[in-house]
Amino acid sequence: MKVSFQGEPGAYSEQAVFTYYGEVETVPCESFDAMFDSVASGKSDFALAPIENSLAGSIHQNYDLLLQHDLHIIGEYLLRVQHCLITMPGVNKSEIKKAISHPQALGQCAAYLRNLEIKPEPVYDTAGSVKMLKESGARDTAAIASRRAAEIYEMQIIEEGIEDNAENYTRFLAIGRESVIPTNEAKTSIVFTLKNQPGSLFKAISVFALRDIDLTKIESRPLQGKPWEYLFYIDFIGSMHDDVSIHALEHLGEYALTLRVLGSYPRFSK
Amino acid sequence: MKVSFQGEPGAYSEQAVFTYYGEVETVPCESFDAMFDSVASGKSDFALAPIENSLAGSIHQNYDLLLQHDLHIIGEYLLRVQHCLITMPGVNKSEIKKAISHPQALGQCAAYLRNLEIKPEPVYDTAGSVKMLKESGARDTAAIASRRAAEIYEMQIIEEGIEDNAENYTRFLAIGRESVIPTNEAKTSIVFTLKNQPGSLFKAISVFALRDIDLTKIESRPLQGKPWEYLFYIDFIGSMHDDVSIHALEHLGEYALTLRVLGSYPRFSK
Numbered sequence: 343m344k345v346s347f348q349g350e351p352g353a354y355s356e357q358a359v360f361t362y363y364g365e366v367e368t369v370p371c372e373s374f375d376a377m378f379d380s381v382a383s384g385k386s387d388f389a390l391a392p393i394e395n396s397l398a399g400s401i402h403q404n405y406d407l408l409l410q411h412d413l414h415i416i417g418e419y420l421l422r423v424q425h426c427l428i429t430m431p432g433v434n435k436s437e438i439k440k441a442i443s444h445p446q447a448l449g450q451c452a453a454y455l456r457n458l459e460i461k462p463e464p465v466y467d468t469a470g471s472v473k474m475l476k477e478s479g480a481r482d483t484a485a486i487a488s489r490r491a492a493e494i495y496e497m498q499i500i501e502e503g504i505e506d507n508a509e510n511y512t513r514f515l516a517i518g519r520e521s522v523i524p525t526n527e528a529k530t531s532i533v534f535t536l537k538n539q540p541g542s543l544f545k546a547i548s549v550f551a552l553r554d555i556d557l558t559k560i561e562s563r564p565l566q567g568k569p570w571e572y573l574f575y576i577d578f579i580g581s582m583h584d585d586v587s588i589h590a591l592e593h594l595g596e597y598a599l600t601l602r603v604l605g606s607y608p609r610f611s612k
Numbered sequence: 613m614k615v616s617f618q619g620e621p622g623a624y625s626e627q628a629v630f631t632y633y634g635e636v637e638t639v640p641c642e643s644f645d646a647m648f649d650s651v652a653s654g655k656s657d658f659a660l661a662p663i664e665n666s667l668a669g670s671i672h673q674n675y676d677l678l679l680q681h682d683l684h685i686i687g688e689y690l691l692r693v694q695h696c697l698i699t700m701p702g703v704n705k706s707e708i709k710k711a712i713s714h715p716q717a718l719g720q721c722a723a724y725l726r727n728l729e730i731k732p733e734p735v736y737d738t739a740g741s742v743k744m745l746k747e748s749g750a751r752d753t754a755a756i757a758s759r760r761a762a763e764i765y766e767m768q769i770i771e772e773g774i775e776d777n778a779e780n781y782t783r784f785l786a787i788g789r790e791s792v793i794p795t796n797e798a799k800t801s802i803v804f805t806l807k808n809q810p811g812s813l814f815k816a817i818s819v820f821a822l823r824d825i826d827l828t829k830i831e832s833r834p835l836q837g838k839p840w841e842y843l844f845y846i847d848f849i850g851s852m853h854d855d856v857s858i859h860a861l862e863h864l865g866e867y868a869l870t871l872r873v874l875g876s877y878p879r880f881s882k
Contacts (some may be wrong), residue, residue, distance in 0.1 A: 373719045373731075397676070398835075400669035445736055450644045462642075466715055466734035543830065544814070544821035551814035558814065561831045564666075 344369050344386035346377045349477035352469035352491030354423055358514050359390050360490070362419040378407040381517055389517040390419065396511040398446065400561055405533065407573060408517070408604050415531050415605030417516035420612075422508075425451055427500040428485045428492045435500050442471045451486055460484065472497055485555045488525055513610075521605060528581035529558065530606040532591070534598040535571050543574070550578055550594040553586050571599065581606040614639050614656040616647045622739035622761030624693055629660050630760070632689040647697040648677045651787055659787045660689065666781040670733050670831055675803065675845060678787070679876050683877030685801050687786035690882075692778075695721055697770040698742055698755045698762045705770050712741040713756035721756055723776045730754065740766055783880075791875060798851035799828065800876040800878065802861070804868040805841050813844070819863040820848055823856050841869065 346369040347355035351600040353435045359368050369386045371377040391407075394400040399596070408415070425447055429438065439462040441448065448462040455462055465471045471485035476495045484500065485491075492499045515531075536542040543562070550557055559577040582603050594600045616639040617625035629638050639656045641647035650656045661677075664670040668840055678685070683881040695717055699708065710731040718725070718732040735741045741755035746765045754770065755761075762769045785801075813832070820827055829847040830856065850857040852873050865871045 373722055375719075375722060394669075395672075397673050398669075399664075399672045400831075402665075402669045403667050406667070449645075452643055452645065463734035464740075466736050470734075528730070533744050538826070540824040540826045541821040543827060544817050547817075551811040554810040556808070556810045557813060557832070558834070559832055562827070562829055563668075 343367065343388070346371050346380040346386040346389040347376045348372075348374050348391070350467055350469040350473070352472060352488060352494045354421065354468065354488050354512065355390060355392060355514070356469075357488050357490045358419055358512070359423045361421070362390060362417070362514070362516065363388070367538075374401075374403050374407055376519070378411050379412065381519065382411050384519075387518065388416070390514045391517055392512050393515045393573045394513045395423075396509055397507065400575070402563060404515070409533060413517050413519060414521040415515045415607050416518045416520075417607045418529065418610045419514045419516065420610050421514065423450075423505065423510040423512055423513045424489070424503045425486050425505045426489050426492055426502045427504050428475070428487055428519050429483075429500055430475065430479060430481055431496070431498045433498065433500075435483050437481055438484045438500075439482040441484045441486055442474065444468045444471070446467045450505045450507065450510060454504045469494075482500065492509070516607070520545060522607060523583055524581050524606055524608045527579070527609045527611075528584075528606050529577055529609045530580055530582050530587060531577050531604040532594075532601065533573060533575055533604060534594065534601040535565070535573050535596055538572055546574070546597055547576075547593060549590045550576075553590050555580055555586065555590055561591070579609070613637065615644070615777050616641050616650040616656040616659040618642075618644050618647045618661070620737055620739040620743070622694045622742060622758060622764045624691065624738065624758050624782065625660060625662060625784070626739075627760045628689055628691045628782070632660060632687070632784070632786065644671075644673050644677055646683050648683065648787070651683060651789065652681050654789075656790070658686070660784045661787055663785045664783045665775065666779055667720070672833060673787070675854055679803060679872065683789060684791040685785045685789050685836070685877050686730065686788045686790075686792045687877045688799065688880045689784045689786065690880050691782045691784065692721075693775065694759070694773045695756050695775045696759050696762055696772045697774050698745070698757055698767050699753075699770055700745065700749060700751055701766070701768045703751050703768065703770075707751055710750040710756045710769075710818070711756055712744065712756045714738045714741070717756045720775045720777065721782060724774045731779055734873075739764075752797040772782070786877070792877060793853055794851050794878045796875055797849070797879045797881075798854075798876050799847055799879045800852050800857060801845070801847045801874040801876060802864075802871065803843060803845055804864065804871040805835070805843050806868055808842050816844070816864060816867060817846075817868075820846075823860050825850055825860055849879070859877050
């Protein structure tokens with residue numbers, strides 16, 4: 343089984359693939375586009391796409407790619423992002439003068455680095471920073487990346503979980519060519535567009551409220567170039583194969599300008 | 613007047629500051645935290661914070677920082693992100709073999725680069741890539757960054773607007789220590805929390821629908837560690853000083869667990 347992810351070997355996305363799928367063959371992809379293409383073309387079986395981060399927000403680009411491809415959401419996974427301080431083997435914490443990583447990871451460890459008087463220095467990627475450090479062999483430098491990146495490059499983890507805010511989660515969606523019929527508790531993701539007029543969202547979500555369907559995500563997105571239309575993303579508890587969800591979706595379909603079900607899939611539980 | 617932005621000189625955020633505020637003194641900040649602190653401490657007068665991008669989504673971190681500080685939203689600005697292909701002076705397009713920039717910018721120009729057989733090479737920052745190129749003096753390399761970055765470093769713009777998707781906008785919020793009372797068409801941004809139960813959002817937004825108040829943004833965010841509470845961001849047309857908005861907010865305050873008005877400000881118009 344081959345599973346695509348975006349990034350370099352050792353990226354947090356790759357770590358998520360191994361936790362979610364077990365020991366599969368991973369296919370690193372340069373971009374989200376390439377990741378979706380790899381599944382669509384059959385080069386890989388599945389992809390695990392980050393869709394939202396608790397600090398950084400939703401990744402609209404992956405919603406766009408879901409709409410552009412005839413692929414289905416077949417699962418979800420929640421990864422707690424735990425940054426590691428990584429050095430060459432044998433280095434002591436007190437020797438570290440600077441830390442290299444992606445600017446976002448450096449920002450998420452800013453207070454930790456300040457306390458230790460370690461100077462942050464941005465590079466393009468978290469896993470890439472470990473590779474760079476190994477190549478340079480520098481003893482005064484640490485990289486900030488995933489546990490897996492440290493293991494791949496056989497480097498030393500000085501400390502794990504150095505992020506300032508522990509509530510750092512990334513939600514991933516598993517993407518495949520065939521839809522699934524979830525048997526246990528399910529979630530369904532939909533995208534729809536509405537006319538931009540007062541009360542339109544209120545009317546749209548009445549189809550869920552009237553049926554006591556629980557929403558777990560809602561997000562609006564203005565359609566640039568179409569100032570009178572809005573795109574909405576909603577996740578709700580239930581499967582598109584349940585009677586009550588079928589009725590709610592039919593009801594929404596009457597009112598929405600467009601509606602697409604991206605998939606029903608087993609809800610993530612720890 | 614001093615206005616803070618996050619990034620290096622020549623960043624898209626700095627370009628937004630000059631377009632929105634005119635010729636002011638800009639204060640580059642390493643992180644969003646530092647940017648908010650600079651306004652709170654009086655080191656600068658205002659900040660211009662990116663809050664959402666049409667391709668990348670909302671920047672939750674800046675919502676968090678708004679909640680952590682006693683600051684107000686006093687304006688908004690929409691920047692169309694136009695990437696430039698930048699080289700050393702006198703270089704021809706045909707000489708370019710590789711392009712350096714932030715991975716997100718490279719990703720947004722992927723098809724353009726592929727067509728010209730230019731190899732993307734990620735670095736940590738867009739404006740930083742122009743600085744690096746100038747220092748190296750390489751003639752086979754281009755940087756991808758803003759027009760302003762090219763101007764600061766006196767480099768040549770080979771082509772402007774090379775992004776694959778022209779619908780690439782970033783919305784910025786102007787942040788200040790004192791709130792404003794908008795006189796023309798206004799927008800108001802609020803954050804509130806609700807109990808996670810079916811129909812709770814439907815009830816909450818009824819306070820706007822019943823008064824024909826137009827929502828321009830809605831986004832939910834699960835509160836990690838509090839699985840039974842959700843945070844919501846809503847922007848609506850109107851000022852918190854209008855009677856109808858005052859009633860809607862009072863009405864919402866009865867039902868929501870918490871409610872904070874982040875500011876009322878003039879709506880952006882081109």
